[in-house]
Amino acid sequence: MERLLQAGLTRFIRRGNLRLTVADEKPLNFGDGTGTPVAIRFWNRRAVLRVLLNPELRFGEAYMKGDFVLESGTIADLLSVLMSQGQHGEVPFFARPQAILRYGRRRLxxxxxxxxxxxxxxxxxxxxxxxxxxxxxxxxxxxxxxxxxxxxxxxxxxxxxxxxxxxxxxxxxxxxxxxxxxxxxxxxxxxxxxxxxxxxxxxxxxxxxxxxxxxxxxxxxxxxxxxxxxxxxxxxxxxxxxxxxxxxxxxxxxxxxxxxxxxxxxxxxxxxxxxxxxxxxxxxxxxxxxxxxxxxxxxxxxxxxxxxxxxxxxxxxxxxxxxxxxxxxxxxxxxxxxxxxxxxxxxxxxxxxxxxxxxxxxxxxxxxxxxxxxxxxxxxxxxxxxxxxxxxxxxxxxxxxxxxxxxxxxxxxxxxxx
Missing domain, CATH: 3.40.50.150 (Vaccinia Virus protein VP39)
Structure with missing residues (x-):
C-alpha cells in the first residue's frame, strides 16, 4: 500500500503540505511543504483503494461515509491542495480513463x-x-x-x-x-x-x-x-x-x-x-x-x-x-x-x-x-x-x-x- 500511494500520489501532488496515513501505517508526506498543513487518516486500506480506482466519485463518498478523518486542516484545505495541482481541471493520471468515458457519454x-x-x-x-x-x-x-x-x-x-x-x-x-x-x-x-x-x-x-x-x-x-x-x-x-x-x-x-x-x-x-x-x-x-x-x-x-x-x-x-x-x-x-x-x-x-x-x-x-x-x-x-x-x-x-x-x-x- 505504501509503495502504491507513494508512486501514484508523488507524481500528482507536487505543491502544498499533505500528510496521509492509512490506519496505523507510517505517515506519507506529499507536496513541497508550502501552505496550510493538512493531515488525513484513512481508517482502512479498502477505502483508500476505492478512492484510487475512481477518485472523482469515491473521494467525496469516502468523506460522506466517514472513511477518513482530518487530523489537521479542513475539507476545504484538503480540496484546495488536491484541486490546485496541475493545469485547470487536470485529474491524476490514474483517473483519466474514467474521465474519457464520462466525456464520451455526456450527451446521453x-x-x-x-x-x-x-x-x-x-x-x-x-x-x-x-x-x-x-x-x-x-x-x-x-x-x-x-x-x-x-x-x-x-x-x-x-x-x-x-x-x-x-x-x-x-x-x-x-x-x-x-x-x-x-x-x-x-x-x-x-x-x-x-x-x-x-x-x-x-x-x-x-x-x-x-x-x-x-x-x-x-x-x-x-x-x-x-x-x-x-x-x-x-x-x-x-x-x-x-x-x-x-x-x-x-x-x-x-x-x-x-x-x-x-x-x-x-x-x-x-x-x-x-x-x-x-x-x-x-x-x-x-x-x-x-x-x-x-x-x-x-x-x-x-x-x-x-x-x-x-x-x-x-x-x-x-x-x-x-x-x-x-x-x-x-x-x-x-x-x-x-x-x-x-x-x-x-x-x-x-x-x-x-x-x-x-x-x-x-x-x-x-x-x-x-x-x-x-x-x-x-x-x-x-x-x-x-x-x-x-x-x-x-x-x-x-x-x-x-x-x-x-x-x-x-x-x-x-x-x-x-
Whole structure:
C-alpha cells in the first residue's frame, strides 16, 4: 500500500503540505511543504483503494461515509491542495480513463427532456426549505453574488448582483419581462419593485414556486409579478426582456440550440436578454461524477465555445459578455462558512451524512473556481444591433439610479424563511 500511494500520489501532488496515513501505517508526506498543513487518516486500506480506482466519485463518498478523518486542516484545505495541482481541471493520471468515458457519454447523461428536467430540479431544489435559510442571504439568492468591494457582505453583494443585471436589461416601466428559472422569486420581485417591470417567472420547483408566490403577496406585487410552475419550452408569449440566472447549467449540451431558439421566439424585436451562468474558462468537458450523482443530476457547466455557436444559429446577437472570475469563489466561501456555523441545525433536518455531503459540495465548488478555471459569464443578447447603447457607461449610471431608489424604499433585512 505504501509503495502504491507513494508512486501514484508523488507524481500528482507536487505543491502544498499533505500528510496521509492509512490506519496505523507510517505517515506519507506529499507536496513541497508550502501552505496550510493538512493531515488525513484513512481508517482502512479498502477505502483508500476505492478512492484510487475512481477518485472523482469515491473521494467525496469516502468523506460522506466517514472513511477518513482530518487530523489537521479542513475539507476545504484538503480540496484546495488536491484541486490546485496541475493545469485547470487536470485529474491524476490514474483517473483519466474514467474521465474519457464520462466525456464520451455526456450527451446521453444530459438528455434533459421535460419529465427528466423536473425530476432533476426536484432532487436539489425541493429539499426542506429550512436548509437554504441556513446559509443563503435574506433574499435567498442561490447564484453568484457580485462583490463590488472585497469586504462587502453577502447580502449586499447579492443585492449588487440583482442591480447589475437590472442595469444590463435596460428595463422601462411597464415592459414585460420573463425570468427563466425564477427560483424563490428574489430577482423577479426586485425587477418589478425597482424597475417597474411586469414579470413572469417560471420554475420547475414546487417548493420554490410556493415561497415565491407567498413573497409576491407579502410585498403587494401580485399585480406586477406572476410565478408559474412551467417549463420554458412550453411558453408561447412575447416579452420585451428576458433574464435567466443560474438555470442554464441545467439545460444540457444537447439542448443549447433549442434553448436559444425558444428565447429568440419569445423575445420581442427590440428586446434585450441577459444570461447569467457558470462557465468553463477552458474547453468542453464532462460533469464531475460526484456532483452529478449527489448534487445536480443532469447538470453541465458549459464552455463559451459551446454556447456562442448555439446563440449564432438561433439568430441572436451578442451585445456584451462579462466574465466574473472569483466572485463565485467568494460566494461559496460565505455559504460554506454560514452553513458550518449552523451545521447542527442541518443535522436535525437531515443527518450527519447529509451535512458532510453539503460541506463537501460547497468546498469543492469553491475550489473549482479558485483553482480549476470555473467562472461566471453574463451574456447580453438582442435581435437588433441598436437595441443597447454603444458604450458600457450606461451600466454604472443605471446602477447608481437603482441604488438611490433602494435607499429610499429598502425594508429591514430578514433571514430567509422568517
Amino acid at each position: 447523461d444530459q438528455f434533459n427532456h421535460r419529465k427528466r428536467s423536473r425530476r432533476n430540479v426536484a432532487h436539489h431544489y425541493d429539499l426542506d426549505g429550512r436548509l437554504y435559510s441556513l446559509f443563503l442571504d435574506a433574499d435567498r439568492q442561490y447564484s453568484c453574488a457580485y462583490f463590488e468591494t472585497p469586504d462587502q457582505t453577502l447580502d449586499d453583494a447579492q443585492l449588487a448582483k440583482k442591480r447589475h443585471l437590472a442595469a444590463k436589461l435596460l428595463i422601462e416601466s411597464g415592459q414585460r419581462l420573463l425570468d427563466i428559472g425564477s427560483g424563490w422569486g428574489g430577482l423577479g420581485l426586485y425587477l418589478a419593485e425597482y424597475c417597474g417591470a411586469k414579470v413572469t417567472g417560471v420554475t420547475l420547483s414546487e417548493e420554490q414556486l410556493k415561497l415565491a408566490r407567498g413573497r409576491a403577496v407579502e410585498r403587494h406585487l401580485t399585480d406586477s409579478v406572476e410565478f408559474r410552475l412551467q417549463d420554458y419550452r412550453d411558453l408561447n408569449e412575447r416579452f420585451d426582456r428576458i433574464v435567466s440566472v443560474g438555470m442554464f447549467e441545467h439545460v444540457g449540451v444537447n439542448h443549447y440550440r433549442g434553448f436559444f431558439e425558444q428565447c429568440a421566439r419569445l423575445l420581442s424585436d427590440d428586446g434585450v436578454m441577459v444570461l447569467h451562468s457558470i462557465g468553463r474558462s477552458e474547453g468542453p468537458s464532462a460533469t464531475n461524477p460526484w456532483i452529478d450523482k449527489y448534487i445536480f443530476p443532469g447538470g453541465y457547466i458549459p464552455a463559451l465555445s459551446e454556447v456562442l455557436p448555439a446563440i449564432e444559429r438561433a439568430g441572436l446577437l451578442v451585445t456584451d459578455i462579462e466574465i466574473l472570475r472569483l466572485h463565485y469563489a467568494e460566494t461559496l466561501k460565505a455559504w460554506r462558512t454560514r452553513f458550518m456555523a449552523r451545521a447542527e441545525e442541518a443535522r436535525r433536518l437531515y443527518d450527519e451524512r447529509f451535512v458532510r455531503m453539503w460541506e463537501f459540495y460547497l468546498a469543492a465548488s469553491e475550489m473549482a473556481f479558485r483553482h480549476q478555471g470555473m467562472m461566471v459569464f453574463q451574456i447580453q443578447l438582442a435581435k437588433r444591433v441598436e437595441a443597447v447603447p454603444i458604450t458600457r457607461d450606461y451600466i454604472p449610471r443605471e446602477e447608481n439610479r437603482l441604488r438611490a431608489r433602494e435607499r429610499n424604499t429598502r425594508a429591514p433585512l430578514r433571514m430567509a424563511g422568517e
